[in-house]
Amino acid sequence: MHIPDGYLSPSTCAVLYGAATPFWYSAFARVKRLLNTRLVPLLAVSSAFSFVIMMFNVPLPGGTTGHAVGVGAATVVLGPWASMLSLSIALLIQALFFGDGGITTLGANCFNMAIVGSLIAHLVYRVVAGTTALTSLRRMVAAALAGYAAINASAMVAACELGIQPLLFKDASGAPLYAPYSLHVAVPAMMIGHLTLAGLAELFVSGGVVAYLERTNPALLSPSSSGGMDKTAQESPSRSGWGLAAPLWIRLALLMLLTPLGILAAGTAWGEWSVRDFSSPEMRQKIQSASGDVAPPAHEPQGLERLSSLWSAPFPQYAPPFVRQPAFGYVMSAIFGSGLILGIFLLMGWVFSGPGDAATKGSP
């Protein structure tokens, strides 16, 4: 699944570097807060472990063997944040020195395997393991499923990235410039291999490592452990997550205030037309000029007309109906939208932090 150079367009690579950066930043801040001065040795050695584990040959049913990324095992033992950093560092060294995965596509590979993989593994492990004891069979099954789900989610994201390339990037003759297969070929081609062989390798490594640790060193499976992380967590300054994210809050507020900038933009947001726009001569002109002088259809598309009545947004066109000043409406919409997203994440944090605390208490 290590995407080499040349398979993704540089713009896709830039977007995925951009998508990975906030996760790296946030993961680094969280792990540093937890580990304090232990950060450097723990990340260095666990990254080296992630690198070496990718070389293990795992026998699979049917006489074949496969390699695992180790994302399930790393997430269960190190936690999702340290896991995504360790895997990213291992992927960087693989790309640089061993030519596994490209340099331009490193952001994509880290996003798919390290970030999506770690988050999905964490989610599945927490949901399936619940509040069971650290040595229970259910935890082993949870780890195995976490590894399987994580590697398949990573493969799915990678397949989508590859599958959109021929739709977006073609040369003058119509030949795709990068990965040539569209979604209906790329998705099954990637998923068949991962739902079977690669997924099984990950399932066995995650489940096997957790089963081994359950027998020999169950303390490592405690959510607050990670090789003695708990002690240093007490030593570290007691700065809360909210305080630590202060620079992000300031930037978010600034971005909200800047949202009315969109009013200044001339023209129309391509592809975001409403049914009414197709009947307005002025808008038809704008659509035509924004679409390379291709005239829009004479009548509004029937599907669009039918579906547009299904859902009426509470803030149509980003402005609440009771607000007459568009700039104020934009800011209000930004505050409401951001608040809704933050609310969902706070709720998720509250839901998922519950079982973890209980599991810690229940550890032997």
Added chain:
Amino acid sequence: MSAKSRGMVERSLSSFVGALEHAFAAEELAKKKGLLQKLDPRVKIVAILPLILIAALARELRVIALLFALAVALALLSRVPLGTLAKRVWLAALTFTGFISVPALFLTPGRAIYSVPVLGWTVTAQGVRTALYLVMRAETAATFSVLVVLSTPWGNLLKALRVLQLPTVLVVILGMTYRYIFLLLRTAHDMFESRKSRMVGKLGSRELRRVATASAGVLMSKTLQLSGDVYLAMRSRGFRGEVYVLDEFRTGWFDWVMLPLFTAIAGLAFWFGR
């Protein structure tokens, strides 16, 4: 010992040995006196990275082919044997990407240029172009990045990444990761070899899987133990969380001649490859 059990253990062993050999071969090549070896590692990164990016950006097959020719010329001037490149990079990339791009010859819609006699499948001009784009981009980018890696001691290359504004702490972690990879590779190698020396009976697939995953578990326990030991060793030598990197690189006249030259080549390739 059964053929199957020998396969699993020895394949893992050969992966570990292969990684070590790869690193040692690179250290040897980095010591040779060639063009790229003479460049400051920071200059090398700033000079070669744009070429990799432009090989990915270019919409002209000829420009990508010229960039590939430049990479081959750089290899010759840096005394990197073409046989090593062919074996390690070109063949590997051609096998992988070539295999992936073959169906594109037939699946890409476009002007038919050839029909396979018995099967009746049609090769399109667009299919050939897209397969060439994929293979040539992958080969060119891989050759450039391997040249940088083969002409620079790896520790220096990691330090030089600071030129890309990577935080110092990350550069320190990367350097340590690189060192501990060798220790853990050695540990994993010893674990598998000692297991191999004790295997006399026939192990089934399930048993072999247990051996592999338990070895991974042992390695994980050892890793976390090691991180604690390393931390204590660092603390005892005065480590308080701040990290520093010695800035030992010096640029010379040769760097300042080559950097504009590489930048000019990158600029021209960007212009003609638009």
